[in-house]
Amino acid sequence: MATTRAIKLRVNGADYEGTAEARKTLVDFLREDLGLCGTNIGCEHGVCGACTILMNGETVRSCLMLAVQAEGAELMTVEGLAKATGELHPIQEAYREKHGLQCGFCTPGFLMTTYELLQKNPDATVDEMKEWLSGHLCRCTGYQDILESVKLAASRLRGE
């Protein structure tokens, strides 16, 4: 039993260590303890998708996990997309070109979902894209531009 624990994990290929109360959510730990503030916190009950990250290669809601549960896990957050030189990932480029964002609050989550979808299914159909994007809320774009961004990212990643 412990109310506070040491946590070791990998995020975007780098090792991190920290200490957290057991009740601390993973998203709070990423932002407050590891200083990775790219992941946003929206509804905090799994509905909005803003806090979506990759854990061991699969998208998860980081507000619906305790930080202690990520002990030993391999995470990827939005900070892991662009190169260290600042060059954007093709998915980010596509969102920029197709106006897949306005205020940008929901964008980190959308990007991570797009990343997992196109990694696993480079030839995703429009219906599959919609099914995956349905796990995210955006109050600005009306979604159509996001869909166009995913389509463009998919064709670029396929080398078209």
Next chain:
Amino acid sequence: MKPARFDYYDPRSLEEALELLQKHQADSKILAGGQSLMPLLNMRLARPKVIVDINRIDGLNSVKSWNGGISIGARVNQRALEREKQVAERLPILREAAQHIGHPQIRSRGTVCGSLAHADPAAELPALALALDAEFVATGPKGARTIPSDSFFVSYFTTSLEPNEILTEVRFPGSPKGMAWSFLEISRRHGDFALAGVVAGLAVDPGRRSITGARLVCFGVGPTPVRVKEAEEALIGQPAGEKSFHAAAEIVSRGVDPDNDVHASADYRRSVAGTLVRRALLQVWQKLGGK
């Protein structure tokens, strides 16, 4: 920091987990995928003193063949229903219905057993378990017992599991020979909990004339998933087709007793339940080669 303070345990064995539950009883909560429990903790609607996280327990994470169907361990996530070959081969209806459970980002963590133990009356898996005659393996300090699906769901968010028991496995038997299935639900947004939904099973004689078996389970229309036996019985012996399906739908609309809430009125839910039953039966009938 959203959740209230709790003591956190992540035991490495089932025995250890059971000891913790035995000691802390109703003060404790089991954490598996967390897709229902974590929102309750974050909003402080639940304030358990003790969290028993079962994610570090070896085992409990396999999908196995069982009795022509499949058994699913406590830690198996809902994506497994889409991923596992055995599910697609033996009980394709589970795979079809899984796409209605939350979103891919939820199904990556949410577990099959967790959703069943949570027993949200508008959730998909409890209705599937009831329709498919699943059995539940509850493991407690004295060992395991098996609970049939018709006595597992007690009321809203309430099952016959004891506070010192873990739902270690759910077993879905193979579908009866000749039975085909359909799953439909209506929700405001894709991935939301259903306003109403239905799992429908149908079997017809080899000449594809009359109905020899029927199973109708509705959800979102009462405190637990509801099997409408009267409508099933009305179908037996009837010729498959729009007329008999319509009659069954009428019985369902009359027979279910949903609540009014902010999402939909009771009348609307009754109407939707009937309509979905009719559509689902037509869909199964098509799967069976009917027109």
